[in-house]
Amino acid sequence: MTQRALVTGATAGIGHAFARALASRGYDLVLVSRDLARLQAVADQISTKHGVEVTVVSADLSSHVGLAKAVAAVDGIDLLINNAGSSIAGWFGKTDIAAEESQLDLMVRAPMVLTDAALKQMVSRGSGKIINVASMAAFTPRGIYAAHKAWLVNLGLWLNLQYADSGVTVTTLCPGFVHIEFHQRMNAKTDDIPRWMWLDADKVVAAALRDLERGKALSIPTARYKALAVLARTLPIGLVSRVAKKGR
Numbered sequence: 001m002t003q004r005a006l007v008t009g010a011t012a013g014i015g016h017a018f019a020r021a022l023a024s025r026g027y028d029l030v031l032v033s034r035d036l037a038r039l040q041a042v043a044d045q046i047s048t049k050h051g052v053e054v055t056v057v058s059a060d061l062s063s064h065v066g067l068a069k070a071v072a073a074v075d076g077i078d079l080l081i082n083n084a085g086s087s088i089a090g091w092f093g094k095t096d097i098a099a100e101e102s103q104l105d106l107m108v109r110a111p112m113v114l115t116d117a118a119l120k121q122m123v124s125r126g127s128g129k130i131i132n133v134a135s136m137a138a139f140t141p142r143g144i145y146a147a148h149k150a151w152l153v154n155l156g157l158w159l160n161l162q163y164a165d166s167g168v169t170v171t172t173l174c175p176g177f178v179h180i181e182f183h184q185r186m187n188a189k190t191d192d193i194p195r196w197m198w199l200d201a202d203k204v205v206a207a208a209l210r211d212l213e214r215g216k217a218l219s220i221p222t223a224r225y226k227a228l229a230v231l232a233r234t235l236p237i238g239l240v241s242r243v244a245k246k247g248r
């Protein structure tokens with residue numbers, strides 16, 4: 001039977017790479033993001049190229065109304081990819097708290113609520129897979145964005161253990177810097193990031209899907225980032241914090 005995947009943030013960057021990779025593997029898709037025209041263009045392109053069924057849901061996942069629309073679309077999916085995300089410029093304490101609350105809703109509340117909806121169906125069916133897109137930032141104390149991603153990592157590690165016997169796996173993807181419009185959107189300065197740290201979105205997704213098939217709890221694409229994650233998790237936290245502070 002054809003498998004169906006729901007991908008949030010599917011019109012750009014990593015989410016778009018997931019949508020293309022899954023369509024090439026024969027998945028029907030439900031694509032969620034805000035810009036309806038862009039969603040429709042991506043859906044048309046993918047369904048024409050791969051001959052799969054693509055449904056679109058235009059929803060702002062930081063809003064209660066938008067999230068409810070996405071939850072309704074979770075019905076019957078085999079794979080959920082919580083990918084949509086963004087960041088706001090400036091360090092917490094200097095930013096607008098309303099914007100921070102909206103970020104929390106997008107980065108934490110939305111994946112939590114979508115995971116809950118998908119998990120309950122998957123457990124009762126005895127099968128299903130979830131990918132939560134976190135970040136290497138989760139392993140360092142570096143402001144609100146890193147804290148949101150650390151929340152996803154911690155929950156995902158537990159979920160993968162807790163529901164393994166129910167036929168449901170949860171893989172948390174932690175990419176390093178991926179070359180896409182994400183950094184432009186947050187007006188981030190990226191000139192000082194060494195070339196070896198940049199990753200290609202298609203390769204990140206290919207690694208994540210391999211790890212998903214193996215039921216791995218954590219997916220850290222590339223050996224160099226795996227090594228950095230080991231360092232960040234084993235070196236004294238004071239040292240890790242000082243190194244992280246020197247970054248952007």
Ligand SMILES: NC(=O)c1ccc[n+]([C@@H]2O[C@H](COP(=O)([O-])OP(=O)(O)OC[C@H]3O[C@@H](n4cnc5c(N)ncnc54)[C@H](OP(=O)(O)O)[C@@H]3O)[C@@H](O)[C@H]2O)c1
Pocket residue numbers: 008009010011012013014015032033034035038059060061062083084085086106133134135136174175176177178179180181182183185
């Ligand atoms: N790029 C990196 O270096 C990097 C590294 C590690 C982790 N990540 C994580 O990877 C994920 C994807 O990032 P990306 O770099 O691929 O970002 P991106 O290229 O900026 O794409 C973000 C996607 O999310 C959608 N989106 C943004 N805000 C949304 C909202 N409020 N409601 C619904 N959809 C929304 C966007 O579409 P609309 O604007 O139309 O809504 C777009 O489809 C994020 O969770 C990010 O934190 C990225």
